[in-house]
Amino acid sequence: MITMENIVRDGHPALREVAENVQLPASDTEKKQLAEMIEFVKNSQDPVLAEQHQLRPGVGLAAPQININKRMIAIHAEDASGTLYSYALFNPKIISHSVEKSYLTSGEGCLSVDEAIPGYVPRYARIRVKATTLEGEEIDIRLKGFLAIVFQHEIDHLNGVMFYDHIDKENPFREPDNAVPIER
Template sequence: MLLMKDIIQEGDPVLRKRAQDVSLPLSETDLNTLRLMMEYIQNSQNETLVETYDLRPSVGLSAPQINLSQKLFCIHTVDETGKNLFSRAFVNPKILSYSEEKTYLPGGEGCLSVDESKNGLVPRSLRIKARAIEVDLETGATESVYLKLQGYLGIVFQHEYDHLRGVLFVDKVVEHLPGVVPVQFTENNNQ
Protein backbone atom coordinates (compact mmCIF):
# COMPACT_ATOMS: atom_id res chain seq x y z
CA MET A 1 0.00 0.00 0.00
CA LEU A 2 1.35 3.41 -0.98
CA LEU A 3 1.31 6.19 1.60
CA MET A 4 2.12 9.90 1.45
CA LYS A 5 5.71 9.10 2.50
CA ASP A 6 6.09 7.25 -0.82
CA ILE A 7 5.20 10.32 -2.87
CA ILE A 8 8.18 12.50 -3.67
CA GLN A 9 7.90 16.25 -3.32
CA GLU A 10 8.68 19.31 -5.41
CA GLY A 11 12.45 19.78 -5.49
CA ASP A 12 13.19 16.11 -6.14
CA PRO A 13 14.99 15.88 -9.52
CA VAL A 14 12.92 12.87 -10.65
CA LEU A 15 9.89 15.18 -10.94
CA ARG A 16 11.80 17.30 -13.48
CA LYS A 17 13.00 14.46 -15.72
CA ARG A 18 11.30 13.28 -18.87
CA ALA A 19 9.97 9.82 -18.09
CA GLN A 20 11.08 6.79 -20.08
CA ASP A 21 8.87 4.63 -22.28
CA VAL A 22 7.71 1.40 -20.67
CA SER A 23 8.54 -1.86 -22.46
CA LEU A 24 5.72 -4.08 -23.63
CA PRO A 25 4.54 -6.66 -22.88
CA LEU A 26 4.10 -5.13 -19.45
CA SER A 27 6.26 -6.67 -16.73
CA GLU A 28 4.70 -7.95 -13.52
CA THR A 29 6.59 -5.19 -11.70
CA ASP A 30 5.07 -2.47 -13.89
CA LEU A 31 1.60 -3.99 -13.57
CA ASN A 32 1.94 -4.07 -9.78
CA THR A 33 3.13 -0.45 -9.80
CA LEU A 34 -0.04 0.56 -11.65
CA ARG A 35 -2.15 -1.44 -9.22
CA LEU A 36 -0.52 0.29 -6.24
CA MET A 37 -0.99 3.70 -7.85
CA MET A 38 -4.69 3.05 -8.48
CA GLU A 39 -5.10 1.68 -4.97
CA TYR A 40 -3.65 4.91 -3.53
CA ILE A 41 -6.07 7.06 -5.53
CA GLN A 42 -9.07 4.95 -4.53
CA ASN A 43 -7.99 4.85 -0.87
CA SER A 44 -7.48 8.61 -0.90
CA GLN A 45 -11.14 9.05 -1.80
CA ASN A 46 -12.29 7.06 1.25
CA GLU A 47 -12.68 9.35 4.29
CA THR A 48 -11.93 6.60 6.81
CA LEU A 49 -8.71 5.57 5.04
CA VAL A 50 -7.68 9.22 4.58
CA GLU A 51 -7.89 9.73 8.34
CA THR A 52 -6.38 6.37 9.28
CA TYR A 53 -3.36 6.65 6.99
CA ASP A 54 -3.08 10.46 6.69
CA LEU A 55 -3.60 10.41 2.92
CA ARG A 56 -4.12 13.45 0.74
CA PRO A 57 -7.08 13.06 -1.61
CA SER A 58 -6.23 12.52 -5.26
CA VAL A 59 -7.83 11.78 -8.62
CA GLY A 60 -4.61 10.90 -10.47
CA LEU A 61 -1.10 9.64 -9.83
CA SER A 62 1.89 9.29 -12.14
CA ALA A 63 4.95 7.06 -11.76
CA PRO A 64 7.40 9.98 -11.40
CA GLN A 65 5.52 10.97 -8.23
CA ILE A 66 6.53 7.66 -6.64
CA ASN A 67 10.14 8.08 -7.77
CA LEU A 68 9.89 6.03 -10.98
CA SER A 69 10.78 7.85 -14.17
CA GLN A 70 8.41 5.79 -16.33
CA LYS A 71 5.46 6.69 -18.54
CA LEU A 72 2.73 5.29 -16.33
CA PHE A 73 -0.26 6.98 -14.73
CA CYS A 74 -3.69 6.23 -13.31
CA ILE A 75 -6.84 8.32 -13.07
CA HIS A 76 -9.87 7.53 -10.91
CA THR A 77 -12.56 10.20 -10.84
CA VAL A 78 -15.95 11.17 -12.16
CA ASP A 79 -16.51 13.77 -14.84
CA GLU A 80 -17.96 17.21 -14.11
CA THR A 81 -21.51 15.82 -14.14
CA GLY A 82 -20.67 13.48 -11.27
CA LYS A 83 -22.27 10.60 -13.16
CA ASN A 84 -19.56 9.01 -15.31
CA LEU A 85 -16.69 7.19 -13.62
CA PHE A 86 -13.33 7.36 -15.40
CA SER A 87 -11.06 4.77 -13.77
CA ARG A 88 -8.19 3.89 -16.06
CA ALA A 89 -4.51 2.98 -16.05
CA PHE A 90 -2.27 4.13 -18.89
CA VAL A 91 1.15 3.20 -20.26
CA ASN A 92 3.16 5.35 -22.69
CA PRO A 93 0.41 7.96 -23.21
CA LYS A 94 0.86 10.66 -25.83
CA ILE A 95 -1.29 13.73 -26.34
CA LEU A 96 -1.69 14.08 -30.10
CA SER A 97 -3.51 17.41 -30.22
CA TYR A 98 -4.63 20.22 -27.95
CA SER A 99 -7.54 22.55 -28.72
CA GLU A 100 -6.74 26.24 -28.85
CA GLU A 101 -9.79 26.91 -26.69
CA LYS A 102 -8.80 26.89 -23.01
CA THR A 103 -10.48 26.10 -19.70
CA TYR A 104 -9.41 25.75 -16.08
CA LEU A 105 -10.51 24.41 -12.71
CA PRO A 106 -12.32 27.23 -10.90
CA GLY A 107 -10.74 26.31 -7.55
CA GLY A 108 -7.29 25.88 -9.08
CA GLU A 109 -5.21 22.73 -9.38
CA GLY A 110 -3.33 20.90 -6.66
CA CYS A 111 -0.85 18.02 -6.62
CA LEU A 112 0.31 15.37 -4.17
CA SER A 113 3.93 16.28 -5.01
CA VAL A 114 3.43 19.99 -4.29
CA ASP A 115 2.82 21.57 -0.89
CA GLU A 116 -0.92 21.83 -0.18
CA SER A 117 -0.66 25.57 0.35
CA LYS A 118 0.28 26.02 -3.31
CA ASN A 119 -2.51 26.03 -5.83
CA GLY A 120 -3.57 28.22 -8.67
CA LEU A 121 -5.34 28.71 -11.94
CA VAL A 122 -3.77 26.70 -14.75
CA PRO A 123 -4.85 27.26 -18.35
CA ARG A 124 -5.54 23.89 -19.98
CA SER A 125 -6.85 22.94 -23.39
CA LEU A 126 -10.60 22.39 -23.34
CA ARG A 127 -10.26 19.32 -25.58
CA ILE A 128 -7.42 16.89 -26.23
CA LYS A 129 -6.87 13.83 -28.38
CA ALA A 130 -4.48 11.21 -27.08
CA ARG A 131 -3.37 7.65 -27.55
CA ALA A 132 -2.07 5.25 -24.93
CA ILE A 133 -1.85 1.65 -23.91
CA GLU A 134 -4.65 1.02 -21.45
CA VAL A 135 -4.15 -1.69 -18.84
CA ASP A 136 -6.86 -3.83 -17.28
CA LEU A 137 -5.56 -3.94 -13.71
CA GLU A 138 -7.40 -7.18 -12.90
CA THR A 139 -6.13 -9.27 -15.79
CA GLY A 140 -3.05 -7.34 -16.91
CA ALA A 141 -4.40 -7.26 -20.47
CA THR A 142 -3.33 -4.26 -22.55
CA GLU A 143 -5.05 -2.48 -25.39
CA SER A 144 -4.05 0.44 -27.58
CA VAL A 145 -6.66 3.18 -27.16
CA TYR A 146 -7.46 6.52 -28.79
CA LEU A 147 -9.00 9.07 -26.45
CA LYS A 148 -10.99 12.24 -26.97
CA LEU A 149 -11.25 14.03 -23.64
CA GLN A 150 -12.63 17.40 -22.69
CA GLY A 151 -13.41 19.48 -19.64
CA TYR A 152 -12.47 18.07 -16.25
CA LEU A 153 -11.24 14.67 -17.50
CA GLY A 154 -9.10 16.44 -20.11
CA ILE A 155 -7.57 18.64 -17.40
CA VAL A 156 -6.74 15.65 -15.19
CA PHE A 157 -5.17 13.79 -18.13
CA GLN A 158 -3.08 16.86 -19.07
CA HIS A 159 -1.93 17.28 -15.44
CA GLU A 160 -0.76 13.65 -15.20
CA TYR A 161 0.79 13.78 -18.67
CA ASP A 162 2.78 16.86 -17.64
CA HIS A 163 4.39 14.78 -14.87
CA LEU A 164 5.78 12.47 -17.56
CA ARG A 165 7.41 15.49 -19.21
CA GLY A 166 8.96 16.85 -16.01
CA VAL A 167 6.41 19.65 -15.67
CA LEU A 168 4.48 20.57 -12.51
CA PHE A 169 1.26 22.56 -12.46
CA VAL A 170 2.99 25.35 -10.50
CA ASP A 171 5.06 26.03 -13.64
CA LYS A 172 1.87 27.06 -15.43
CA VAL A 173 -0.05 29.00 -12.75
CA VAL A 174 -1.42 32.38 -13.80
CA GLU A 175 -3.19 35.12 -11.82
CA HIS A 176 -6.10 35.67 -14.18
CA LEU A 177 -7.63 34.01 -17.23
CA PRO A 178 -9.78 36.71 -18.81
CA GLY A 179 -12.27 35.39 -21.33
CA VAL A 180 -11.61 31.74 -20.44
CA VAL A 181 -14.59 29.75 -19.19
CA PRO A 182 -13.89 27.43 -16.24
CA VAL A 183 -15.10 23.84 -16.08
CA GLN A 184 -18.68 23.86 -14.84
CA PHE A 185 -19.43 21.19 -12.24
CA THR A 186 -22.98 20.14 -11.41
CA GLU A 187 -24.07 21.14 -7.90
CA ASN A 188 -23.63 17.64 -6.46
CA ASN A 189 -20.11 17.30 -7.86
CA ASN A 190 -17.90 20.14 -6.72
CA GLN A 191 -14.40 18.88 -7.39
Protein backbone atom coordinates in the same frame (compact mmCIF):
# COMPACT_ATOMS: atom_id res chain seq x y z
CA MET B 1 0.74 -0.51 -0.90
CA ILE B 2 1.61 3.08 -1.78
CA THR B 3 1.26 5.58 1.09
CA MET B 4 1.92 9.32 1.38
CA GLU B 5 5.48 8.45 2.46
CA ASN B 6 6.06 7.11 -1.07
CA ILE B 7 5.04 10.41 -2.69
CA VAL B 8 8.06 12.56 -3.51
CA ARG B 9 7.65 16.23 -2.70
CA ASP B 10 8.21 19.40 -4.67
CA GLY B 11 11.92 19.95 -5.20
CA HIS B 12 12.71 16.23 -5.63
CA PRO B 13 14.69 15.74 -8.88
CA ALA B 14 12.34 12.93 -10.07
CA LEU B 15 9.61 15.53 -10.61
CA ARG B 16 11.71 17.41 -13.16
CA GLU B 17 12.89 14.48 -15.28
CA VAL B 18 11.28 13.34 -18.52
CA ALA B 19 9.98 9.82 -17.86
CA GLU B 20 10.94 6.91 -20.11
CA ASN B 21 8.47 4.96 -22.22
CA VAL B 22 7.40 1.60 -20.85
CA GLN B 23 8.49 -1.17 -23.20
CA LEU B 24 5.34 -3.07 -24.10
CA PRO B 25 4.18 -5.57 -23.17
CA ALA B 26 4.85 -4.20 -19.69
CA SER B 27 6.81 -6.29 -17.22
CA ASP B 28 5.11 -7.87 -14.21
CA THR B 29 6.90 -5.32 -12.02
CA GLU B 30 5.53 -2.40 -14.06
CA LYS B 31 2.02 -3.88 -14.03
CA LYS B 32 2.23 -4.27 -10.25
CA GLN B 33 3.45 -0.67 -9.85
CA LEU B 34 0.63 0.69 -12.03
CA ALA B 35 -1.99 -1.44 -10.22
CA GLU B 36 -0.73 -0.06 -6.89
CA MET B 37 -0.93 3.49 -8.28
CA ILE B 38 -4.62 3.18 -9.22
CA GLU B 39 -5.32 1.46 -5.90
CA PHE B 40 -3.69 4.42 -4.08
CA VAL B 41 -5.83 6.98 -5.95
CA LYS B 42 -9.03 5.01 -5.24
CA ASN B 43 -8.09 4.54 -1.57
CA SER B 44 -7.28 8.25 -1.21
CA GLN B 45 -10.91 9.03 -2.11
CA ASP B 46 -12.35 6.57 0.43
CA PRO B 47 -12.86 8.58 3.67
CA VAL B 48 -12.29 5.54 5.93
CA LEU B 49 -9.15 4.30 4.15
CA ALA B 50 -7.82 7.84 3.68
CA GLU B 51 -8.05 8.52 7.40
CA GLN B 52 -6.73 5.09 8.35
CA HIS B 53 -3.62 5.49 6.14
CA GLN B 54 -3.34 9.33 6.36
CA LEU B 55 -3.84 9.73 2.60
CA ARG B 56 -4.50 13.09 0.99
CA PRO B 57 -7.37 12.75 -1.47
CA GLY B 58 -6.26 12.81 -5.09
CA VAL B 59 -7.73 12.16 -8.52
CA GLY B 60 -4.51 11.20 -10.27
CA LEU B 61 -0.97 9.96 -9.78
CA ALA B 62 2.00 9.78 -12.14
CA ALA B 63 4.89 7.34 -11.69
CA PRO B 64 7.50 10.12 -11.22
CA GLN B 65 5.57 11.15 -8.09
CA ILE B 66 6.59 7.84 -6.51
CA ASN B 67 10.15 8.16 -7.86
CA ILE B 68 9.63 5.80 -10.80
CA ASN B 69 10.92 7.28 -14.07
CA LYS B 70 8.35 5.56 -16.30
CA ARG B 71 5.43 6.87 -18.38
CA MET B 72 2.60 5.51 -16.22
CA ILE B 73 -0.43 7.37 -14.83
CA ALA B 74 -3.45 6.44 -12.74
CA ILE B 75 -6.63 8.53 -12.82
CA HIS B 76 -9.87 7.99 -10.89
CA ALA B 77 -12.20 10.96 -11.31
CA GLU B 78 -15.76 11.97 -12.12
CA ASP B 79 -16.81 14.18 -15.01
CA ALA B 80 -19.36 17.00 -14.69
CA SER B 81 -22.27 14.55 -14.99
CA GLY B 82 -20.95 12.39 -12.16
CA THR B 83 -19.75 9.54 -14.39
CA LEU B 84 -16.70 7.87 -12.88
CA TYR B 85 -13.65 7.32 -15.06
CA SER B 86 -10.89 5.07 -13.84
CA TYR B 87 -7.71 4.62 -15.87
CA ALA B 88 -4.36 2.94 -15.25
CA LEU B 89 -2.28 3.71 -18.33
CA PHE B 90 1.10 3.05 -19.87
CA ASN B 91 2.66 5.61 -22.24
CA PRO B 92 -0.25 8.09 -22.41
CA LYS B 93 0.21 10.64 -25.16
CA ILE B 94 -1.87 13.65 -26.16
CA ILE B 95 -2.28 13.26 -29.91
CA SER B 96 -4.54 16.26 -30.51
CA HIS B 97 -6.08 19.14 -28.60
CA SER B 98 -8.49 22.02 -29.00
CA VAL B 99 -7.45 25.61 -29.58
CA GLU B 100 -9.91 26.57 -26.85
CA LYS B 101 -8.53 26.50 -23.31
CA SER B 102 -10.06 25.83 -19.90
CA TYR B 103 -8.98 26.25 -16.30
CA LEU B 104 -10.18 25.30 -12.84
CA THR B 105 -11.59 28.34 -11.04
CA SER B 106 -10.34 26.84 -7.76
CA GLY B 107 -6.83 26.35 -9.18
CA GLU B 108 -4.98 23.03 -9.19
CA GLY B 109 -3.39 21.03 -6.41
CA CYS B 110 -0.91 18.19 -6.41
CA LEU B 111 -0.06 15.32 -4.06
CA SER B 112 3.62 16.28 -4.46
CA VAL B 113 3.02 19.94 -3.49
CA ASP B 114 2.14 20.40 0.18
CA GLU B 115 1.19 24.07 0.07
CA ALA B 116 -1.56 25.71 -1.94
CA ILE B 117 -0.24 27.64 -4.94
CA PRO B 118 -2.93 30.08 -6.03
CA GLY B 119 -3.55 30.93 -9.65
CA TYR B 120 -5.22 29.77 -12.84
CA VAL B 121 -3.59 26.96 -14.80
CA PRO B 122 -4.47 27.21 -18.50
CA ARG B 123 -5.13 23.81 -20.12
CA TYR B 124 -6.63 22.63 -23.40
CA ALA B 125 -10.43 22.36 -23.15
CA ARG B 126 -10.49 19.10 -25.14
CA ILE B 127 -7.80 16.52 -25.75
CA ARG B 128 -7.43 13.16 -27.43
CA VAL B 129 -5.15 10.64 -25.70
CA LYS B 130 -3.72 7.35 -26.89
CA ALA B 131 -2.37 4.92 -24.31
CA THR B 132 -2.16 1.26 -23.31
CA THR B 133 -4.22 -0.02 -20.40
CA LEU B 134 -2.99 -2.18 -17.54
CA GLU B 135 -4.54 -5.13 -19.40
CA GLY B 136 -2.50 -4.34 -22.54
CA GLU B 137 -5.35 -2.86 -24.60
CA GLU B 138 -4.58 0.15 -26.79
CA ILE B 139 -7.13 2.92 -26.24
CA ASP B 140 -7.91 6.22 -27.91
CA ILE B 141 -10.01 8.50 -25.71
CA ARG B 142 -11.49 11.96 -26.11
CA LEU B 143 -11.67 14.05 -22.95
CA LYS B 144 -13.10 17.43 -22.06
CA GLY B 145 -13.63 19.57 -19.00
CA PHE B 146 -12.31 18.40 -15.65
CA LEU B 147 -11.07 15.03 -16.98
CA ALA B 148 -9.05 16.74 -19.72
CA ILE B 149 -7.44 18.92 -17.04
CA VAL B 150 -6.61 15.92 -14.83
CA PHE B 151 -5.03 14.03 -17.76
CA GLN B 152 -2.94 17.07 -18.76
CA HIS B 153 -1.77 17.52 -15.15
CA GLU B 154 -0.62 13.88 -14.91
CA ILE B 155 0.95 13.79 -18.39
CA ASP B 156 2.84 16.99 -17.46
CA HIS B 157 4.43 15.01 -14.60
CA LEU B 158 5.78 12.55 -17.19
CA ASN B 159 7.48 15.49 -18.90
CA GLY B 160 8.98 17.04 -15.76
CA VAL B 161 6.44 19.88 -15.69
CA MET B 162 4.63 21.03 -12.55
CA PHE B 163 1.16 22.62 -12.64
CA TYR B 164 2.44 25.93 -11.23
CA ASP B 165 4.84 26.28 -14.20
CA HIS B 166 1.73 27.28 -16.22
CA ILE B 167 0.54 30.00 -13.81
CA ASP B 168 1.12 33.59 -14.93
CA LYS B 169 3.79 34.80 -12.47
CA GLU B 170 2.88 38.48 -12.88
CA ASN B 171 -0.88 38.01 -12.57
CA PRO B 172 -1.80 34.52 -11.26
CA PHE B 173 -5.56 35.14 -11.54
CA ARG B 174 -5.54 36.59 -15.06
CA GLU B 175 -8.13 34.61 -16.97
CA PRO B 176 -6.42 32.77 -19.84
CA ASP B 177 -7.41 33.97 -23.32
CA ASN B 178 -10.06 31.92 -25.14
CA ALA B 179 -10.71 29.87 -22.00
CA VAL B 180 -13.75 28.29 -20.36
CA PRO B 181 -13.81 28.40 -16.54
CA ILE B 182 -14.53 25.05 -14.88
CA GLU B 183 -16.06 24.98 -11.41
CA ARG B 184 -15.02 22.11 -9.20
